[in-house]
Amino acid sequence: MKSKRNLIGFLVSLPGVLWLTVFFLIPYLIIILYSFLTSGTYGGVELPLTLAAYTRMLGNAGYWQILWKTVWISLVSTVICLGIGLPTAYFIATSKRSNILLTLVIVPFWTNFLVRVFGWMVILGRNGVINSFLQLIGFDSPLMLMYTPGSVILVIVYMYLPYMILPLYSAIEKFDFRLIEAAMDLGAKRTEAIIKVLVPSIKGGIIAGIILVFIPALGSYAIPDLVGGTDGAMLGNLIAKQLTVARNWPSSSAISMIFLLISTLGLLVYMRMNKVQSKRRLTIRESYMNEEEI
Amino acid sequence: MKEHSVVLSNVTKIFDDSFTAVDNVSLNIEQGEFFSLLGPSGCGKTTILRMIAGFEDPSSGNITLGGKNIIGTPPNEREVNTVFQNYALFPHLNVFENIAFSLRLRREPENQVKRKVMEMIDLTRLSGHVEKMPSQLSGGQKQRVAIARALVGRPTVLLLDEPLAALDAKLRQHMLVELDTIHDEVGITFIYVTHDQSEAMSISDHVAVMNEGEVIQLGTPFEVYESPVNAFVANFIGETNFFTGKVARVENEYFLLDTGRFGKIWFYKDMDVSEGQEIQVSLRPEKVKITREKPIVPEGVKLNVLEGVVDETIYLGSQTKYTVAIGQSHMKAFKQHVRYLLDEVIISWKDNVYVWWFADDSYVLREMGGVPLEE
Numbered sequence: 001m002k003s004k005r006n007l008i009g010f011l012v013s014l015p016g017v018l019w020l021t022v023f024f025l026i027p028y029l030i031i032i033l034y035s036f037l038t039s040g041t042y043g044g045v046e047l048p049l050t051l052a053a054y055t056r057m058l059g060n061a062g063y064w065q066i067l068w069k070t071v072w073i074s075l076v077s078t079v080i081c082l083g084i085g086l087p088t089a090y091f092i093a094t095s096k097r098s099n100i101l102l103t104l105v106i107v108p109f110w111t112n113f114l115v116r117v118f119g120w121m122v123i124l125g126r127n128g129v130i131n132s133f134l135q136l137i138g139f140d141s142p143l144m145l146m147y148t149p150g151s152v153i154l155v156i157v158y159m160y161l162p163y164m165i166l167p168l169y170s171a172i173e174k175f176d177f178r179l180i181e182a183a184m185d186l187g188a189k190r191t192e193a194i195i196k197v198l199v200p201s202i203k204g205g206i207i208a209g210i211i212l213v214f215i216p217a218l219g220s221y222a223i224p225d226l227v228g229g230t231d232g233a234m235l236g237n238l239i240a241k242q243l244t245v246a247r248n249w250p251s252s253s254a255i256s257m258i259f260l261l262i263s264t265l266g267l268l269v270y271m272r273m274n275k276v277q278s279k280r281r282l283t284i285r286e287s288y289m290n291e292e293e294i
Numbered sequence: 295m296k297e298h299s300v301v302l303s304n305v306t307k308i309f310d311d312s313f314t315a316v317d318n319v320s321l322n323i324e325q326g327e328f329f330s331l332l333g334p335s336g337c338g339k340t341t342i343l344r345m346i347a348g349f350e351d352p353s354s355g356n357i358t359l360g361g362k363n364i365i366g367t368p369p370n371e372r373e374v375n376t377v378f379q380n381y382a383l384f385p386h387l388n389v390f391e392n393i394a395f396s397l398r399l400r401r402e403p404e405n406q407v408k409r410k411v412m413e414m415i416d417l418t419r420l421s422g423h424v425e426k427m428p429s430q431l432s433g434g435q436k437q438r439v440a441i442a443r444a445l446v447g448r449p450t451v452l453l454l455d456e457p458l459a460a461l462d463a464k465l466r467q468h469m470l471v472e473l474d475t476i477h478d479e480v481g482i483t484f485i486y487v488t489h490d491q492s493e494a495m496s497i498s499d500h501v502a503v504m505n506e507g508e509v510i511q512l513g514t515p516f517e518v519y520e521s522p523v524n525a526f527v528a529n530f531i532g533e534t535n536f537f538t539g540k541v542a543r544v545e546n547e548y549f550l551l552d553t554g555r556f557g558k559i560w561f562y563k564d565m566d567v568s569e570g571q572e573i574q575v576s577l578r579p580e581k582v583k584i585t586r587e588k589p590i591v592p593e594g595v596k597l598n599v600l601e602g603v604v605d606e607t608i609y610l611g612s613q614t615k616y617t618v619a620i621g622q623s624h625m626k627a628f629k630q631h632v633r634y635l636l637d638e639v640i641i642s643w644k645d646n647v648y649v650w651w652f653a654d655d656s657y658v659l660r661e662m663g664g665v666p667l668e669e
Binding site: 178179 | 370
């Protein structure tokens with residue numbers, strides 16, 4: 001009986017396991033392998049195994065700079081998304097027209113990602129909408145709005161904000177607002193009640209939102225490529241450059257590994273927090289078992 | 295005279311300019327008393343509670359707390375705490391921190407917080423659950439945490455919004471006794487909202503019976519049970535028999551009512567009535583005796599005796615509830631079983647019986663059809 005169930009479980013999960021093995025695990029193993037190989041004279045990779053790609057990168061101040069910039073651009077974007085997303089999600093969840101508002105949040109997804117980035121280029125560009133307007137009202141020299149870390153952050157926030165709002169919305173929507181009343185009844189001001197009761201209750205949604213924004217932001221390629229210029233280049237652009245211009249496969253693989261390391265660290269933090277929660281959930285279930293006592 | 299802790303003067307609450315939830319209610323709730331607002335759901339009792347707590351403002355009228363007008367004072371600045379119907383415990387905090395919530399907001403020193411919380415834990419008998427999360431508690435325990443959390447900040451008034459509604463009958467009885475004990479111990483005003491008349495009757499000093507936004511009757515549990523002002527109160531609080539008709543004759547302390555369905559019946563004249571007046575009388579079923587033998591009426595005693603057939607019996611162990619068919623009508627009679635197996639011959643379904651009661655045991659309803667009769 002039990003072995004039969006195990007067999008069914010195995011068969012059901014087989015397609016997924018195969019898919020992930022072929023298209024995820026094996027490619028990653030290849031990248032790990034490449035990162036320890038020597039760059040071939042005409043592109044590609046050759047033996048011997050070496051740490052050269054890593055030492056070269058870690059020894060180069062320029063790499064560190066881009067790595068650091070990638071992390072802080074992603075962090076700042078995530079914080080801004082959270083700052084905008086939390087009140088927005090709160091407003092949507094408490095609104096009577098939450099369905100319409102939710103649709104409005106999702107509407108931008110109907111337009112192609114690249115088209116939307118180009119849209120920002122039209123707005124921010126040297127002869128873009130903003131600068132044209134500024135010239136019209138009397139400014140002489142156009143502002144440098146594009147090709148800065150700021151423009152990269154702006155567009156990342158624009159792109160990934162819905163990924164912050166949606167999990168926050170679903171968490172707030174489930175929140176029992178009578179708890180806010182209870183907190184105020186016990187002496188809390190409205191803002192205190194929100195910080196002390198609402199925020200801890202929607203922690204899961206906040207963490208999900210942070211991960212959904214931070215990880216893709218770390219891996220940004222198209223956005224910094226189009227609106228970042230040299231000042232706004234991120235790790236993704238560096239990997240692409242190593243792969244296409246320098247044709248250095250080990251180097252780009254090594255950078256990918258560093259990137260993997262950072263995002264895995266983020267996920268580990270998340271999983272740890274989740275573990276604490278599921279452990280708690282387990283004890284809850286146990287306590288239901290011996291619910292007899294008053 | 296005791297000082298009034300909560301006074302409502304002509305309070306009206308209209309929602310969305312159309313629905314009148316509370317209609318011109320005035321109440322004086324004394325310092326330290328256990329006061330109940332009793333009524334069917336939607337009668338406005340919870341709205342009154344929410345106005346005292348500060349979650350709603352009255353559309354008109356005044357509410358004072360210890361003589362101070364509290365209209366416009368936000369809930370966090372009122373010395374009033376609430377035990378919510380669904381407990382509303384903070385799911386992310388354990389029992390200790392839930393109770394400590396209001397103290398932490400006031401930034402009281404740690405040792406003081408600890409002492410006060412532990413006092414409450416002793417009072418509500420929660421020791422052994424201090425570290426638990428709300429989701430790990432049973433209904434009764436959650437209830438006690440909610441009470442402890444509301445009491446720890448020493449409010450002058452504790453509001454309880456149907457606090458026992460989610461508990462099973464046995465536990466409800468148990469918690470009622472505990473609530474009473476806690477009330478005696480802390481000595482502050484409790485305002486208790488419930489739709490359950492037995493809850494309200496058993497622990498309240500005063501009960502306000504409400505219907506459709508109005509207070510229909512205010513009094514002690516004894517008064518509202520034995521002297522209901524109208525059919526609504528008589529019916530809502532316990533069960534009763536109604537007799538309606540015109541007064542046929544007045545004789546000393548009694549009057550004869552022509553009830554039509556039951557014929558002419560003698561009732562005690564506890565207010566002035568005149569011949570020909572339309573009157574409604576309430577007679578509680580436990581005051582009606584039921585026997586197989588025709589009772590012997592002693593000289594000078596006004597006893598009403600009716601003959602009928604048992605139509606329905608509900609045996610409850612301590613008593614049996616009989617419904618007796620008398621002609622085309624029915625009467626309820628409750629028989630308390632006071633002796634073990636010696637309780638006369640058991641009366642059962644379809645038996646021919648006599649129902650009888652002393653004319654003094656009924657009460658003339660002061661209001662008929664909502665209009666008060668002249669006394």
